[in-house]
Amino acid sequence: AESGWFITLFSCALVGVMVALSTRGLSFGKWVHNAGGVLLSLTFVALIALPFVALVRGTLAEYHPFTFAVPAFSLSNPELFKKSLNIYSKLALGALTGFEYVAILAGESKAPARNIGRSVLIAAPVIALMFILGTSSVLAFVRPDEVDLISPIAQVLTRGFGSMGVVANFVSLVILALIGRQVALMSIYLTANARLPMVAGWDNLLPAWFTRLHPKYKTPVNSILFVGAFALGFGLLGIVGVGMQEAFQLLDNAATIFYATAYVVLFAIPLFAAARIGLRAPLWLRVASVSGLLVSLLGIALTIVPIVEVGSKLSFALKLVAVALVFNLAGACLYYMGRRRQRAAARISP
Known part of the structure; x- marks a missing residue:
């Protein structure tokens, strides 16, 4: 798993598949996304059921899925305080985010005004319950300081089913389903994010190249290729010179900065605009x-604080600060150039 060549080749192949799926459009991609949803549900059923099975078999002494505990915010232990606050900010920011991806694809959906609202009302409590029970299952088998941040579900399933003889053979199938779910999820992200440069191109904030559609599938093929290549390059850059846990933390925290920045703007609209x-x-x-604005700002501020062991905390923080500055400056420059194109086009048009 630590092989750089294997990770690079696998990443290239995976991004290539996702680009192809996104180019094909939702007429085909929706089946991949739906399959991912089914695989996710099956995986969580196995995860949530595992502690109860272990209780029946006597391999788990006790299990309290809805135990309430206040996080260990101890000012006498600054490191523990920062880590607890950091994890809280990640959970608060990331647990129920993502519904905006549905809105991005609203123009390619049936009755979006009705169905999107219904989907949020149905999904939100289900997601919350999955987070609560899923986290309880993880902590029933793994100590908090031993949790694999990259794939905690696979870690728990391996430990929980490892002593169940023949049943343990199904762990590989469940983990394979988890991988399939992750591929489907990344496909959704790529499909949605590829529409953003296209829209910016429509507004003359980016070159018209981003707005070109596939002649057959009518999808923004150039935008899809750009986002896919950018995601691949960004991902490969994140694993240079670091271990897998640190690489994952770097990429996840960098994504949190950009995601939370967008949420800061979103939550500021009702307050100031x-x-x-x-x-x-x-x-x-x-x-x-x-509340959302404060949590988003907290999430941004704490991204420079790692929650795993890293080679250098200073290097970790500097990488994230550099990424945030470079890409936000690049975005500001693109916006400025786009506004100039808009004004020039307005002067030319009668």
């Missing part, structure tokens, strides 16, 4: 926005 467009945000929305 609603009046500009003739709207007045209700009190409940402003309260929720303040």
